[in-house]
Amino acid sequence: MPNAELKPSIRLALIALLLMPEKEITDPMLYERFRVRVAKAGRDVLGAAGLVEVVRRNAKGEVTKAGGTYFHQLTPEGRRHARALLAEPAPADAKGSVADVRLLYAIGKLLDRVIRDYGLDEERVFHPEDAGEPRPAVPVQQADGVEAEIMAAYANLSRQHGDLVSLVRLRGALSHVDRADLDKALKLLDRRRSIQLEPDPNRKALTPEVRTAALSIGGEDMHFITVGHR
The missing domain is CATH 1.20.5 (Single alpha-helices involved in coiled-coils or other helix-helix interfaces)
Known part of the structure; x- marks a missing residue:
């Protein structure tokens, strides 16, 4: 769903969710911090579009179908939409x-x-209070040579498993690796699903540096690497 089709209140809710450090966020939490609410109509739109995962939890934190409190969590697609906004x-x-x-x-x-x-780590920009937390190790299974270097570089550039890291930053960290060899290894890891390569949805704002660093797969330019899912 293009962002232009979203009502202003829903766009604000997406941005507010992006700025919240908590994994699952309630309406009271959003209202307390940003005076933003996610009404039922907005919740239904976001859920149907796959931008936000919504669950109900009771007082014990258990998922329930009736009563309880609504918790919202941005999906990877929702995060990309919010960033594009x-x-x-x-x-x-x-x-x-x-x-x-x-x-x-x-x-x-x-x-x-x-x-x-500046190729900044978005997680550290939006959630600096978490910057000091240790990063879980990224598995380097079935990887050696350039593949292992890619996984190690991702671990150093990301805050946690599932973060999006720009190919600009990855190529900068692996500048000693021949581009052809790096691209070949990236495509191989992507086919194995050891990594996921993602496009930037906001194509109009791409800088020349970002376009140059992109990797074409199936006719589509990829701009980010991630390991696992958010």
């Missing part, structure tokens, strides 16, 4: 102060450009 202009139909809305979207666009231009 940072680079978009303020929606014309947004409610509230026009100046406030346009200013916030301008700040988001600036943040998006800084993250891209």
